[in-house]
Amino acid sequence: AGLNVESGSGGQVVPVPFAGGQGWKIIYEPFTDGIDFTSTTLPKWQQTATGTGTTSPAGIHGVSLLPKTTSDNSGLHLQWTTPTLVFGSAGKKFYFETMATVTSSGGTMPEAESVVGFTSDVQTTGFVDTLGTAWAWNDGVAFCHLDAATEISLVVGNGGTLQTIGIGQDYVSGVALRLACYYDGSTYRLYVDGAEVASEARVTAPGGTACGASLYTKDGEAQSKDLLVNYLYLAVEL
Numbered sequence: 001a002g003l004n005v006e007s008g009s010g011g012q013v014v015p016v017p018f019a020g021g022q023g024w025k026i027i028y029e030p031f032t033d034g035i036d037f038t039s040t041t042l043p044k045w046q047q048t049a050t051g052t053g054t055t056s057p058a059g060i061h062g063v064s065l066l067p068k069t070t071s072d073n074s075g076l077h078l079q080w081t082t083p084t085l086v087f088g089s090a091g092k093k094f095y096f097e098t099m100a101t102v103t104s105s106g107g108t109m110p111e112a113e114s115v116v117g118f119t120s121d122v123q124t125t126g127f128v129d130t131l132g133t134a135w136a137w138n139d140g141v142a143f144c145h146l147d148a149a150t151e152i153s154l155v156v157g158n159g160g161t162l163q164t165i166g167i168g169q170d171y172v173s174g175v176a177l178r179l180a181c182y183y184d185g186s187t188y189r190l191y192v193d194g195a196e197v198a199s200e201a202r203v204t205a206p207g208g209t210a211c212g213a214s215l216y217t218k219d220g221e222a223q224s225k226d227l228l229v230n231y232l233y234l235a236v237e238l
Contacts, residue, residue, distance in 0.1 A: 027085065027118075029213050029232040031063040043081060050075040050218060062099075062230035067219045069105050073132075075113070075218025083121050083212030085236070087141070090185075090205035093237040096141055097180040099230040102171040105223045109170055110148050112225035115216040116179075117142025118234060119157070120209050127216055135162055139209040143179045145171065147220035154181050154190055156204050163204035165190060167197050176230070 047055060052068040053076030068074035087094065100116050102109065113132045119140035127137050132147030138160045145152050151166045167190050171177065180191040183202070190198040217227035 023238050025236045025238055027213075027232070027234040027236075031229060031231060032061075046079055046081045048077045048079075050077075053217075062228050063215070065215060065217045065227040065229075067217060067224050067226070069224040070222050072219055072222045074224075075216070077122075077127070078215045079119075079121070080212030080214075083210040085118055085211045085234075086208055087206035087211070087236055088208070088238070090202065090207075093183055093185050094141070095180070095182050095233075095235045097178065097231075097233045098143065099176055099178045100143070100171075101174065101176040101228040102145075102217070103224075103226045103228070104173045105226075107221045107223035109173055109225075110150055111220035111223070112145060112171075113147050113216070113218045113220060114145045114225070114227055115142045115155075115214060116227075116229055117144075117214060117232070118211040119214040120211050122214075128218075132218065132220055135164075139206060140211040140214070141181070141206050142214065143167075143181075147218075152177075152179070154188060156188070156206060158204050158207040159209070161204050163188075163200075163202075165198055165200045167192055169197075176228075 051071045051074030053074055054066050055078060056064045056066055065076045098116050113128055115127055117140060119142055120138050122137050129136055135155060137157060139157045141156050143152055144155045151168055151170050154165045156163045165188055178193050182189045186202050188200050189196055213232055215229055217225055219225050
């Protein structure tokens with residue numbers, strides 16, 4: 001599994017694993033615009049800061065979410081202004097892939113919260129409880145990390161019922177991870193850098209609530225946990 005392959009010219013190409021227009025809806029967010037993702041510069045996106053969180057374009061490589069270095073609970077949420085993605089019935093297949101990097105200015109990697117994926121419309125205060133140790137969002141599919149957790153998890157939500165599947169490893173500061181999930185209509189299969197690391201039968205499947213691309217990071221201590229996301233890719237069976 002995996003999309004990103006180095007091309008001969010040194011850039012990245014994204015071969016589509018399913019033919020567009022042949023029964024699949026394809027969504028690809030490359031984050032290579034080279035601009036800040038704010039409501040004033042790019043109306044498709046809305047940005048909500050906790051404390052003094054900001055975004056910054058990371059050259060042609062993605063978008064960075066930057067919490068304040070010295071402030072516990074500083075963070076940022078970047079989401080489509082108008083969620084329009086509907087996953088469909090429980091048996092519909094999908095493939096989701098992203099590449100993400102968390103860089104810590106100090107402290108420990110588990111002391112951070114993050115979400116990378118597609119969720120229902122929420123604000124930063126709606127993702128987690130006040131301690132950052134339990135999810136509080138309702139619908140969608142995302143790779144997530146709770147404060148003090150020691151692994152990244154795929155979280156699938158439907159009406160507030162969440163299924164959580166761990167990948168068996170945490171972020172390493174400054175190291176990019178290519179995270180992917182293939183759902184075949186009954187089983188979730190998770191991949192890290194192209195290797196399958198976990199699988200679990202469906203308990204919860206994303207439902208009919210409209211979702212949007214959603215990126216979120218928040219410090220769990222007075223050290224910044226910067227989140228760089230290179231792309232989001234999603235193919236959903238129609």
